[in-house]
Amino acid sequence: MAHIRKRGKTYSYTIDIERNPISGRRKQINKGGFTRKKDAEAAARKIELEMDENRFIEPSKEIFKTFMENWFTTHYQNRIKQTTVTSRRYILEKHLLHENPFANKEISKITTEDIDAFYNLKINGDYSSSYIRKMHQMLMQAFNQAVKWKKISGNPLVDADPPPVKTGEMSIWSLEDVQAFLNTVKGDRHYLTFILAIYTGMRRGEILGLKWCDIDFERKCIHVNRSLAYIPKNGYIFTSLKTKKSKRQIPISQFVLNELCTHKKLQEDWKELVGVLYENQDLVICTNTGTIQDPRNVNRVMKRIVKSANVINIRFHDIRHTHASILISEGVDIVKISNRLGHSNPKITYEFYAHLLPNLDNDVADILHNAIQGRSGGQMADK
Structure with missing residues (x-):
């Protein structure tokens, strides 16, 4: 009592x-x-x-800072990709442990108001909404785990209000830009790199991680199975893909297939020229000696070709957006585009490219009118 x-x-x-x-x-x-x-x-x-009702959880007196360090080390970092650990560790130490008003507060006493005040602090610090969202995602997972570990009875993040992600104006090439770029890059050793980017929408890491065993020449498709990524202190290594949907099959045209065959013959010439120094890793895109291609070299080539072709300067990743925009303009179903890009959900594709979709609402009124008139046999129009 x-x-x-x-x-x-x-x-x-x-x-x-x-x-x-x-x-x-x-x-x-x-x-x-x-x-x-x-x-x-x-x-x-x-x-x-x-x-x-045996639902009571005695509030933990553990300090937020102590909990987060333990959660990150023993739980979180074992469940994310190696390539993500470094960036998330930076967010943890800089924003969640040090530049955080409730870092030394008991985890059970942290409120939704504390969380919202933290977001406002970061907004006023001119951090992007997408970056603050990453902090939000980490906090959400950490507090969910605290609930499961029975340290707190509820998650204060549930009712928190992180800033919405602002999608800036997308930089993409027009069809004329694509043609000008390809005409200029033709003959360069990275010609196939850009053919694959433009015609498949693959990410840069996926292209540089592609192996000849991933190419199905009979069925005319590419199997995306891995990605090349940089790991601090380990250098460039092949890693698993971003999501389950990222592991996918991409149908390719006869044109792309022909370019792959041409490039394969070119690689055979490299092997003969280099001899025993050639390191055969079965890579489609590699150096002249067969080793992993540094992504920075691809970026340098792209900048040079962009300048020579006199097209707008975009990032390599924007070629992926260009690929999607061309398919959208040609009326390809958004679900098919989503599968091709390897998005985890078609909703992501729709939200990202919604501004590129044609406005189909203008004919809705006429469709409704024609349906009613057809059902009533035109009687309503006669009255």
Whole structure:
């Protein structure tokens, strides 16, 4: 039974929960600061009801900073890609442990108001909404785990209000730009790299991780199975793909197939020229000696060709957006585009490229009118 008492101008409650099996002392829950007695009584009844239904969780006194370090080391970093650990560790240390007003607060006392104030602090610090969203995702996962570990009874992130991601104006090439770029890059050793980017929409890492065993020449398709990524202290390595949907099959045209065959013959020439120094890793895109191609060299070639072709300067990843925009303009179904790009959900594709979709609402009124007129045999029009 809860004991309610008045201290000064406010009320507090005390609830005995159990005895310590070693010391024999009673463990109690105390909370004060209620301006009205009935508010203290209501809060105490809620605790007692949770205890009766075995739902009560004794609030943890663990400091947020201590919890986050333990959560990240023992749980989180083992469940994300190696390529992500470094960037997430930076967010943890800079933003969640140091530049955070509630870093030294007990995890059970952190409120939704604290979380929203933290987001506002980062917004005022001119951090992008997408970057703040990454902090939000980490916090959401950490507090969800705290609930599972029975350190807190609820997640304050559930009702928090992170800033919406602002999608800036997308930089893409027109069909004329694509043709000008390809005409200029033809003959360069990275010609096939850009053919694959433009005609398949593959990510740069996926292209540089592509092997000849991934090419099905009979069925005319590419199997995307891995990606080339940079790991600090380990250099460039092949890693698993971003999501399950990233591992996909991409149908290719006869033109792309022919370019692959031409490039394969070119590689055979490299092998003969280099001899025993050639390191055969079965890579489609590689150096003249067969080793992994540094992505920075691809970027340098792209900048040079962009300048020579006199087309707008875009990032390599924007070629992927260009690929999608061409398919959208040609009326390809958004689900098919999503599968081709390897998005985890067609909703992501739709939200990202919605502004490129043609406005099909203009004919809705006529469609409705024609349906009604057809169903009524034109009788309504005669009245």
